[in-house]
Amino acid sequence: MIARFRERFELRHDRARALKRQGTKIIGCFYGLAPKELVHAAGMVPVQLVEDRDARYEAKSGLLPFLCGMSKNLAGQIAANVLDYVDGVMVSTVCDTNRHMLDIWVHQRAFPNQWLVRAPAKDDEGAINYFTNELRRLAGELGAVSGTPVTDDGLRKSIALFNENRALLRRFYDARPTAGLSAEDAVYVFASALTSPVEEHNALMRELLASLPPGAPGSDPKLMLSALNIPMAVDVIRMAEKYGATVVTDDFTHNARYGSTAVPADGDPFRALARGYLRTVPAPGLYSFEDRAARIRDAMERAGARGLIYLIQLYCDAYALEYAILKERFDRWKLPHLRLEAEATPSSIEQLNVRVQSFVESLV
Ligand code: SF4
Numbered sequence: 001m002i003a004r005f006r007e008r009f010e011l012r013h014d015r016a017r018a019l020k021r022q023g024t025k026i027i028g029c030f031y032g033l034a035p036k037e038l039v040h041a042a043g044m045v046p047v048q049l050v051e052d053r054d055a056r057y058e059a060k061s062g063l064l065p066f067l068c069g070m071s072k073n074l075a076g077q078i079a080a081n082v083l084d085y086v087d088g089v090m091v092s093t094v095c096d097t098n099r100h101m102l103d104i105w106v107h108q109r110a111f112p113n114q115w116l117v118r119a120p121a122k123d124d125e126g127a128i129n130y131f132t133n134e135l136r137r138l139a140g141e142l143g144a145v146s147g148t149p150v151t152d153d154g155l156r157k158s159i160a161l162f163n164e165n166r167a168l169l170r171r172f173y174d175a176r177p178t179a180g181l182s183a184e185d186a187v188y189v190f191a192s193a194l195t196s197p198v199e200e201h202n203a204l205m206r207e208l209l210a211s212l213p214p215g216a217p218g219s220d221p222k223l224m225l226s227a228l229n230i231p232m233a234v235d236v237i238r239m240a241e242k243y244g245a246t247v248v249t250d251d252f253t254h255n256a257r258y259g260s261t262a263v264p265a266d267g268d269p270f271r272a273l274a275r276g277y278l279r280t281v282p283a284p285g286l287y288s289f290e291d292r293a294a295r296i297r298d299a300m301e302r303a304g305a306r307g308l309i310y311l312i313q314l315y316c317d318a319y320a321l322e323y324a325i326l327k328e329r330f331d332r333w334k335l336p337h338l339r340l341e342a343e344a345t346p347s348s349i350e351q352l353n354v355r356v357q358s359f360v361e362s363l364v
Pocket residue numbers: 068069070071094095096097098228313315316317318319
């Protein structure tokens with residue numbers, strides 16, 4: 001069963017190209033505030049742009065070396081023509097780097113279409129009104145590309161499908177700490193949600209939840225992993241396991257986005273979508289730090305995790321800043337945590353071994 005999730009993630013480019021050959025347009029989304037429901041309601045498939053483990057991409061990126069690995073990796077994927085199936089890209093601002101990646105892609109004509117999602121950092125009435133109009137503008141432009149106008153009813157159906165996906169992922173995270181599933185396998189359950197049609201992922205999730213193998217909680221130190229880069233996270237999971245710990249739950253920007261808050265289902269669907277996104281997607285600076293810290297603490301309690309590993313990429317100011325603010329709360333709560341910062345390369349990851357080992361030993 002897990003192999004099917006993993007295959008959907010690892011073969012994401014081939015699967016997207018197959019959809020495209022059948023006439024489906026594919027829209028790349030860069031970070032969590034890109035409203036995938038709108039893309040779906042316009043009859044296209046949204047896929048998250050995620051980093052790939054291949055050192056050649058960073059060499060091909062043409063970007064300055066002190067930019068984050070995520071931006072260099074994506075730029076390298078584009079230069080290597082890996083994303084040749086993408087009909088358009090939708091960028092929602094998280095940091096200066098991802099915002100200006102869009103400018104570079106526009107300049108390079110990297111994709112046939114591109115959109116900037118201007119999401120306010122507030123959720124008062126003025127912000128909701130502004131973002132509702134912004135979503136209507138985007139819907140009109142997406143419909144013009146696909147030839148399928150976004151209607152109120154169509155958008156309601158798309159919201160319901162993505163809400164179902166969020167609910168299934170929440171059930172999965174509730175069940176995971178006592179299910180007999182490895183932490184690495186669990187990563188692919190949510191990662192495949194980022195790159196698969198939502199209907200397909202919902203069907204797989206229902207099957208998985210009906211057949212989750214039971215497991216017995218062990219006595220080894222239990223951890224939560226917070227991360228952004230999926231291949232780096234898998235490396236750290238393996239490292240923690242090598243020193244005798246178990247990663248019982250995780251917190252990626254992406255799955256926190258999908259599995260946390262449902263979009264309201266009532267009233268004007270564009271307004272509901274605006275309310276469902278603003279201040280609910282845990283992007284640094286656009287989400288309450290107090291709430292983010294509390295959610296991590298609560299998720300750890302629910303999963304029985306005693307320690308947190310907070311993994312960030314070198315040169316990522318957005319998450320480094322978020323960590324600095326969260327750390328004040330973690331220290332106040334005496335929540336054991338380890339901040340790791342590395343490049344997504346085997347040699348950089350290798351250097352984390354000693355720190356992971358001593359953190360795990362401190363929890364025994
Ligand atoms: S959030 Fe961090 S990793 Fe992502 S684009 Fe910005 S600097 Fe890079």
